[in-house]
Amino acid sequence: MQKTMPWKRLASAVLLAAAAAVLPPSAGVSATAAPAETRVDIDVRAGLAGVGDVAVGVNHAIWDSQLGTPAVADLLGDAGVTMVRYPGGSYADIYHWRDHTAPGGYVAPDTDFDTFMAGARRTGAQPMIIANYGTGTAQEAADWVRYANVTKGYGAKYWTIGNENYGNGHYGSAWEADDHADKSPKEYASHVVAYSQAMKAVDPTIKVGAVLTMPGNWPDAIVGSGDQGSWNQEVLTRAGAAIDFVDVHWYPGGSAPADALDRTAHIQDAVYLLKQQISQYAGTNADRIRISMTETNVDVGRNTQPGALFLADAYSSLLAQGVFTVHWWNVHNGLGTVSEIAGETDYNDYGLLSSGNCNADNTVCQPPMNTPFAPYHALSLVGDFAKAGDRFVGAGSNDALVSAHAVRKANGDVAVLLINKDPDASRTVELNYHGFTAAAGTPSVASFTNGADGVATAPAGSASSQTLAPYSISLVTVRAGRTEANSPKAPGKPAATVTARTATISWPAGPAGLKYEVFRQNGGTSEQLGETTGTSLTVGNLDPGRRYTVNVVARDGSGRVSPASPPLTFTTGTPGSSTCTVKFRDVNDWGNGYVGAVDVTSNAAAPVNGWTLTFTWPTGWQSVSSGWSATWNQSGRTVKVTSDGVLAPGATASVGFVGNYSGPNVLPAVFDLNGAVCTSV
Incomplete structure (x- = not known):
C-alpha cells in the first residue's frame, strides 16, 4: 500500500503558480434533520488535559518570503500563536542551517534562522526546530543547538529529528530525502540516539523528539521487509530512552467537507493508541514522553469554513487529550485549484494567510498578501479559548453536527467552544453545567460565521442557551456564579x-x-x-x-x-480463569486492513458441541470483510463467529478473517464463547 504524496512540503505554490479552474459548488455536508434543540453538557468534574505554554502552533517554511516579517509575526501574535515550527516540513531534511541552503529546493531571501527567531520573539512564540536527518549529521544538529542556545542565547527548547522519515521509500512511497543506505526504522532510531546524545551534550535542557506516525494512518502497523515491528514500535523500542516527545502528523483526507469534519471523532482513539504504544515499547519512565502534532490540514475547503471548523475541532480535541502542541500547515503556501465551497471561493491553499499570487494566465488571483483565510480566524478563537493554565473539562453534544469543547479558567470561569458543522441550518443549543454554577446575565460570545471577514464579539443569549448560525464557531465565556476562596487544591493524578x-x-x-x-x-x-x-x-x-x-x-x-x-x-482485564481462552492477533497489516487470526481454546471439562464466539468492535469504522474456518457475521459493531465443530477439553480452534478499518484500529479485548466471558491473552 502506498501513501499519496503530500507535495505541498516540497514545492511552494507561492513560487510556482498552478493553473486554476473554477469548479461547480461543493455539495457540502449532508445534514440530517436537526433536533428542535441541541443539548450540550459541560462537567468541570471531568478534568482532561491542562493547556501548556506552547499549545497553539503553526508552520513556517524557508521558501516563504514573508517568514519573520513584522506583519506576519503580529498577525500570528494576535491569533494567540505560542509555537512556530522551522524550517518547513520536508525541507527540513534538505536544509543546512549554517549556510542557509536547501539543495534541490528554493530558499527565499531573509528566511535564515536568526530572522525566524526574531519573528518568533515578536509573535511571543517558542520555536520547534527540525534537525536535518535526511541529508544532515548529528554534529550539524549539535552545532545548531550550540549556535542557538550558547552563542545566541535563544533558549530553543524543542528539537525534532527529521520530518516524516517513514516516507523515505522503506514502505514503498518516497517523498522524504534520506541519504542513508539503510532506510529502516532501526537505522532512523540509531541516529535519533546519536543526535540526541550530541545535541544534549551541548545543552542538556533541550527536549528531543522522534518522528512517529499517527495510529490509523499509513504506515501505522505495517511491518517492513527485515523489520521486527512497525515504524512506531521499532523507533520507540530502540530510541525511547533518548527522546522526550514524539512528533506525528495528521491529514484526514476525504473528497467532501463532511469527511474531514467527521474524522475529528478519530482523535481520542488515535491518541489513546499512541500513548499505549509509547507505554508498551519506550521502556522505563515512558510516561515522561509527550506528543506533539506539528502538521494538520484538510483536503477540501482549506481556505473556507470547512477548514476553519476542522481546525477549531481538531486543535481542541487534540489538546484535550494531552497533545502538548498542535500546528497548522502552514502560514503561506499559494494558489491551488480554485473551487466554491458553501458559497465562498476556496483557493485550495494550505496557508492561513493569502500569498497574493495568481494562476499562470492571471485569470484567477488570491486576495492581497497576508489577507487572513477562514482557518486563521478559527485559530484566533482557539488562541482565546485555550490559554496556558486553563484545563479542558468534559463536554458532550447529543447532535452529531455540533461539537462542544470546554475549559475551566484559572479564575473559575468556564469557556465553551461550540462548532455547528451543518452548512444549512442553525442550532438552538441548551447548555447544561455539572459541578459549576453559572453567573446570571448575558455572556460574551465571540463567533465566526461562514463568509465573515473576521470574528465578531458581542453579548449574546444566556449561559444556558445559545443560537449557532450554520457553519459557525462560537466561543461562549461564562462567569462563575460562585467563587469560593481557599477551596482545596486539585488532588494529584490517580x-x-x-x-x-x-x-x-x-x-x-x-x-x-x-x-x-x-x-x-x-x-x-x-x-x-x-x-x-x-x-x-x-x-x-x-x-x-x-x-x-x-x-x-x-x-x-x-x-x-x-x-x-x-x-x-x-x-479492565478479562477473567483470570474461564471456560475459554481467546488469542486475537493482527498478523499482516497494510494500513487500512489486515489479516486477523483468532485462537479459541476450550477450558471446559466436557466437549463443547458447536460454538459461537461473540465480540464487539470498539469503533464504528472497523469491520469484517471475509472470514474462514467458521461462519462470520457482523451486525452493527457486533461480530459472531459460529462453528458446528466440537471443541474437546483443552483443544484450540483457529479461525481467521480479513478486517477493514478507516480510523484508529483499536483491537477488541473481550470475547464470549456460548455466553461465557473468556480469558484474553
Whole structure:
C-alpha cells in the first residue's frame, strides 16, 4: 500500500503558480434533520488535559518570503500563536542551517534562522526546530543547538529529528530525502540516539523528539521487509530512552467537507493508541514522553469554513487529550485549484494567510498578501479559548453536527467552544453545567460565521442557551456564579490496580479533613463512583475489557470543592480463569486492513458441541470483510463467529478473517464463547 504524496512540503505554490479552474459548488455536508434543540453538557468534574505554554502552533517554511516579517509575526501574535515550527516540513531534511541552503529546493531571501527567531520573539512564540536527518549529521544538529542556545542565547527548547522519515521509500512511497543506505526504522532510531546524545551534550535542557506516525494512518502497523515491528514500535523500542516527545502528523483526507469534519471523532482513539504504544515499547519512565502534532490540514475547503471548523475541532480535541502542541500547515503556501465551497471561493491553499499570487494566465488571483483565510480566524478563537493554565473539562453534544469543547479558567470561569458543522441550518443549543454554577446575565460570545471577514464579539443569549448560525464557531465565556476562596487544591493524578470487574483507584494524600469523590467520565456528564475520607476507593461492577477515565475531586468540611485531578484512563482485564481462552492477533497489516487470526481454546471439562464466539468492535469504522474456518457475521459493531465443530477439553480452534478499518484500529479485548466471558491473552 502506498501513501499519496503530500507535495505541498516540497514545492511552494507561492513560487510556482498552478493553473486554476473554477469548479461547480461543493455539495457540502449532508445534514440530517436537526433536533428542535441541541443539548450540550459541560462537567468541570471531568478534568482532561491542562493547556501548556506552547499549545497553539503553526508552520513556517524557508521558501516563504514573508517568514519573520513584522506583519506576519503580529498577525500570528494576535491569533494567540505560542509555537512556530522551522524550517518547513520536508525541507527540513534538505536544509543546512549554517549556510542557509536547501539543495534541490528554493530558499527565499531573509528566511535564515536568526530572522525566524526574531519573528518568533515578536509573535511571543517558542520555536520547534527540525534537525536535518535526511541529508544532515548529528554534529550539524549539535552545532545548531550550540549556535542557538550558547552563542545566541535563544533558549530553543524543542528539537525534532527529521520530518516524516517513514516516507523515505522503506514502505514503498518516497517523498522524504534520506541519504542513508539503510532506510529502516532501526537505522532512523540509531541516529535519533546519536543526535540526541550530541545535541544534549551541548545543552542538556533541550527536549528531543522522534518522528512517529499517527495510529490509523499509513504506515501505522505495517511491518517492513527485515523489520521486527512497525515504524512506531521499532523507533520507540530502540530510541525511547533518548527522546522526550514524539512528533506525528495528521491529514484526514476525504473528497467532501463532511469527511474531514467527521474524522475529528478519530482523535481520542488515535491518541489513546499512541500513548499505549509509547507505554508498551519506550521502556522505563515512558510516561515522561509527550506528543506533539506539528502538521494538520484538510483536503477540501482549506481556505473556507470547512477548514476553519476542522481546525477549531481538531486543535481542541487534540489538546484535550494531552497533545502538548498542535500546528497548522502552514502560514503561506499559494494558489491551488480554485473551487466554491458553501458559497465562498476556496483557493485550495494550505496557508492561513493569502500569498497574493495568481494562476499562470492571471485569470484567477488570491486576495492581497497576508489577507487572513477562514482557518486563521478559527485559530484566533482557539488562541482565546485555550490559554496556558486553563484545563479542558468534559463536554458532550447529543447532535452529531455540533461539537462542544470546554475549559475551566484559572479564575473559575468556564469557556465553551461550540462548532455547528451543518452548512444549512442553525442550532438552538441548551447548555447544561455539572459541578459549576453559572453567573446570571448575558455572556460574551465571540463567533465566526461562514463568509465573515473576521470574528465578531458581542453579548449574546444566556449561559444556558445559545443560537449557532450554520457553519459557525462560537466561543461562549461564562462567569462563575460562585467563587469560593481557599477551596482545596486539585488532588494529584490517580493510579489504579484493576481486575476484570473491579478497580482500586488511589491518589496522593492532601491536607487532613478532606473527603474525596471519584467520578467516571461520560462525555459532558460524570457518574460518581463513590466517596471516601481515605486515599483509595475500590469500585466494583465494571465491565471486563472496558476503557474507563476517572477523576478525583476533594471537598473540605465547609463544602468547598477542588478542581478535578488530572485524568486517569485504565482498561479492565478479562477473567483470570474461564471456560475459554481467546488469542486475537493482527498478523499482516497494510494500513487500512489486515489479516486477523483468532485462537479459541476450550477450558471446559466436557466437549463443547458447536460454538459461537461473540465480540464487539470498539469503533464504528472497523469491520469484517471475509472470514474462514467458521461462519462470520457482523451486525452493527457486533461480530459472531459460529462453528458446528466440537471443541474437546483443552483443544484450540483457529479461525481467521480479513478486517477493514478507516480510523484508529483499536483491537477488541473481550470475547464470549456460548455466553461465557473468556480469558484474553
